[in-house]
Amino acid sequence: MSNRTLPVNLQGNHACAVAAVAAGCRFYAGYPITPSSEIAERMAAELPGAGGVFVQMEDEIGSMGAVIGASMGGVKAMTATSGPGFSLKQENIGYAAMTEVPCVVVNVMRGGPSTGMPTRPAQGDVMQARWGTHGDHPTIALAPSSVKEVFDETVRAFNLSEALRTPVILLIDEVVGHLVETVTLPAATELELVGRKWATGPKDGFLPYAATDDLVPPMPRPGDGYRTHTTGLTHDESGFPTQKPEQVTRAIARLLEKLERHRALIESYETVQCDDAEILVVAYGITGRAARKAVAAAREKGITAGLLRPITLWPFPEAALRTLAGGAKHVLVPEMNAGQLCLEVERICGAGKMARLNRFDGEAIAPAQILEQIERLAGSGGKANGGSRRRR
């Protein structure tokens, strides 16, 4: 930990593991899958010396279960996977959301659907991160675009997860996961770490899911004498199952409102030259970096382009986009899928301004492609139709 302030060459996946340990993660359960395996490998190397536990489970479902089990016991816990494994973990992610057990789930995205392209980049799991598990549930998903940001957002993922008692999904592009960059990491003492709010009050009549002011009930730690019940069944404030409509409404509404209440804590984004932007590019992950370059090139050509790079994808930074898009004539969403986050952007700023740039061939979107679309929008005022996007 002592030399973390010196610049180091670090791979994105390794940065995720190093950050997790620095954030206090002391339990990792996983299953090998490309392109995320370096995270497991690094955790296996780091955790024993940190007094933690690494376990390679029998499958993806089991590793998600073990992570939740460890966190129910009070230990900060993480797993990492990629598309096919992310699909398998969904039921237990829903369990963690419903029971409000903190955990961090890393998805290093690869080409899909199905086995897809294990070693090629894609951003095809954005909607799965939001709606992958069944039922109405809260979701936090973060999308870093550089090795340093992988470190920072991994730490933030743990902080948000612990503070809000909810699973946090880290969506890392394969390109970012395997990218090696020279980074200067913060010293351990510089990190602001958030611990879990434990129940400390009277044990008699304790209601583990009672609505507190911040909507995050303190968690009873097993062994502390609360002897509560935890279930994925819809439960009332006592933690026991209920099917009474008013209790169900209250329980689910609080679960969803919990994240709305703390949007300011959750939302994170970067803006580049947005003040006078007539063409607003909304891009995330590695595509956000390409977009930054394209916007700079467009400015050199006299086009007033700007970039909104959401780091928090879910809940989407809605107010920021609404403000920025208000002054723009066009909103361009380049992404490495057939069109996912653009649906959310379109919901917020309307279909009239929307332009898409989609690529799902296993190649990252180049700055030149984005610039080309910006120029087309600036020149004609027409719709962008770039990359492999299907024309109608």
Next chain:
Amino acid sequence: MAAVADVDNFEINAYLRLEMMPHFLCPGCGHGIALRALLWAVHEVGIAKDRLAIVSGIGCSGRIGGYVDANTFHVTHGRPLAFATGLALARPDLEVVVITGDGDALAIGGNHLIHACRRNLKMTCLLLNNEVYGMTGGQVSPTTSQNRLTTTTPAGNLEPVFDACKLAEAAGATLVGREVTLQTPALKNLIKEGLAHPGFAFIEVISDCTEIYGRKNDLGNSPEMILSQKKSMRPDSYGSVVDRPFRPNALPTGVLARSERPEYGETWRAFAASRQTGKA
């Protein structure tokens, strides 16, 4: 919290969440007897309720953990052993008991069972085998006897069955046992052995589903069912019945396998400690 319990005087109400009564089990269901045996064993071993963590899956078996005044976790279908693996590794100070069923542990959760047996973490796994998916209305399970009627085998079950104990032993469980609910004291003693065992203890409880499975197959009322179960068992080891088909003929009960292997949590913690001292 109650003071140190009087071992000779087991009062089940001291271990139950009485506010949850009446329970949801059907009349004649064997799961209540299994729960009584578990709590009786917990009492006699002297495990404090604060330290007791019960992890259960989905199905009738999964619901009985909720009646216990302890740290209870009702998780996803087939996954209680996976959750318990994380919990036991993270919190070796807790006494982890897994309650699962024949569908939960042998069908959807089969992979977790064999690997939990292999890993040998200290925990006690009770598999309540009632030969059927009761919660969902009586569908065939991996332990439904051949030719028996269920809602998904309207002409009788054609598939062969699992012997859960043989499976657990082969996968490496260091204590394997089976008992019927009729022999409640024997079942209690078997669970006590499980709780005292330093590794992974697997105990199959032959339970009965009178209302759905028994009725469908004309197996009689609950006393008749559990008496016939007892008659199909023999307090014996596999050694003497190895050549016999295990059901409907004699199925051995009692401790069926016992072996000594390092408990995995201890192994991990020793390894981690060596890494920490090596670092200093």
